[in-house]
Amino acid sequence: MRRYVFNARDVAAYFKYFSVPSYLEVSYMQYFFNFGPDVLAKPLASDFEKFKKEVYRELYALWANGFENDKSDISGMALPGQIPFICDEECVNLESYMKLICLHLIFTRNLPYVNLNFTGLPLQLGIRAEMNVYEENVERVVSALQMTAADRFGKVFDLKQGVPDELLRISLNDEFRAVLEKKNSDFRENVQKAQNAWLNDLKEKSLEVFGQIPMRRKASKTAKPSQSRYPKHKILSDGDSKKQQKGSPVAGGSDKGGNK
Numbered sequence: 001m002r003r004y005v006f007n008a009r010d011v012a013a014y015f016k017y018f019s020v021p022s023y024l025e026v027s028y029m030q031y032f033f034n035f036g037p038d039v040l041a042k043p044l045a046s047d048f049e050k051f052k053k054e055v056y057r058e059l060y061a062l063w064a065n066g067f068e069n070d071k072s073d074i075s076g077m078a079l080p081g082q083i084p085f086i087c088d089e090e091c092v093n094l095e096s097y098m099k100l101i102c103l104h105l106i107f108t109r110n111l112p113y114v115n116l117n118f119t120g121l122p123l124q125l126g127i128r129a130e131m132n133v134y135e136e137n138v139e140r141v142v143s144a145l146q147m148t149a150a151d152r153f154g155k156v157f158d159l160k161q162g163v164p165d166e167l168l169r170i171s172l173n174d175e176f177r178a179v180l181e182k183k184n185s186d187f188r189e190n191v192q193k194a195q196n197a198w199l200n201d202l203k204e205k206s207l208e209v210f211g212q213i214p215m216r217r218k219a220s221k222t223a224k225p226s227q228s229r230y231p232k233h234k235i236l237s238d239g240d241s242k243k244q245q246k247g248s249p250v251a252g253g254s255d256k257g258g259n260k
Contacts, residue, residue, distance in 0.1 A: 002144065003144060003145075003146055004085060004086060004099075004144045004145055004146075005037070005038075005039060005040055005041050005042075006032075006039060006040055006041065006099065006103065007040075007041050007044065008044060008051065008054035008055045008057070008058045009058040009062075009077065009079075010077075010099050010100075010103065011028075011029065011032060011055050011058075011103070012055050012056075012058035012059035012061075012062055013058075013062060013073070013077045013096070013099075013100065014100055014103045014104070014107070015028070015055075015059060016059065016062050016063065016073065017073055017074075017100055018100075018104065025055075025059075026052065028107065029048075029051065029052050029055055030048065031107070032106070032107075033045065033048050033051055034183060035106075035179075035180065035183050036183070038179050038180075038183070039106065039179075039180075062076060062077075074093050074096050074097050074100075074125055075093055075096075075125075075126065077096035077099070078092050078095075078096055085144075086137075086140055086141045086144045086145075087137040087140060087141055088129070088133060088137055090127065090128060090129040090133070091127055091129055091133070091134060091137040091141075093125040093126060093127055094121065094122075094125060094127055094134075094137055094138065094141060095137075095141055097121070097125055098141045098142065098145055098147075099145065101114060101116070101147075101170060102145040102146075102147060102172070105147070105170075105171065105172050106172070106180065109177075109180060112169075112171055113150070113169040113170055113171035114169070114170050114171075115167040115168070115169060115170075116167065116168055116170050117165070117166065117167050117168070118138050118163040118168065119163055119164070119165040122134060134163070135159070135162050135163045138159055138163055139159035139160055142159060142170065146172060146173050146175065146176035147170055147171060147172055147173060147176075148170075148171060148172075148173045149168045149169065149170055150168065150169040150171070151164075151166070151168065151169070152166070152167060152169070154169065
């Protein structure tokens with residue numbers, strides 16, 4: 001089975017399906033372009049600007065077809081009348097969906113696998129084919145996209161035996177992972193730079209619109225002694241010292257019993 005290499009429409013569909021932010025699109029394209037012909041069609045792997053232009057053209061075309069739900073998006077990946085590269089014509093939506101899964105595993109290489117139940121996919125993707133034909137296409141597309149299947153215990157599952165009615169772990173095979181590791185690029189650093197540039201641009205535009213906002217000094221939470229809410233005690237003068245203050249006995253006075 002010949003291995004499949006991705007084109008601009010596949011990358012554009014990935015952006016649209018997984019809602020990649022617009023300010024990260026170029027970083028994602030640069031990351032994908034760095035792998036070269038190992039995963040990308042040769043005409044697109046030679047010039048990044050050409051590749052970027054083609055991806056944006058396909059992205060605009062996909063948005064023009066509408067963004068209603070998963071089924072419409074998957075069915076809109078293939079051009080009208082396009083012959084599938086891997087699967088039979090009645091299983092073209094399966095081919096499109098598995099391309100997105102493979103791209104997701106490439107872009108998120110720290111993700112070890114995804115769980116898929118192939119028995120329920122025909123209903124979700126609108127596939128109408130005999131079960132034996134569908135199972136053959138599942139085995140074919142997983143192999144062509146350089147992926148492998150395992151059961152929930154991590155044991156390799158041979159799809160030639162059919163599709164079980166349970167979750168399977170779909171991951172990139174070891175050979176493909178080794179190719180990706182050889183051309184390792186610091187994707188996180190590139191994404192972080194793109195995010196910082198985007199935030200700085202927003203900050204500059206905000207300053208142009210609203211101007212510099214003066215900083216306010218925060219009021220002290222602890223009141224100073226001079227700012228106490230309780231008034232100071234009045235200091236009596238010599239003239240006032242003879243006056244009786246409230247609650248103090250009068251000199252020479254008598255108590256309640258009348259005793260002096």
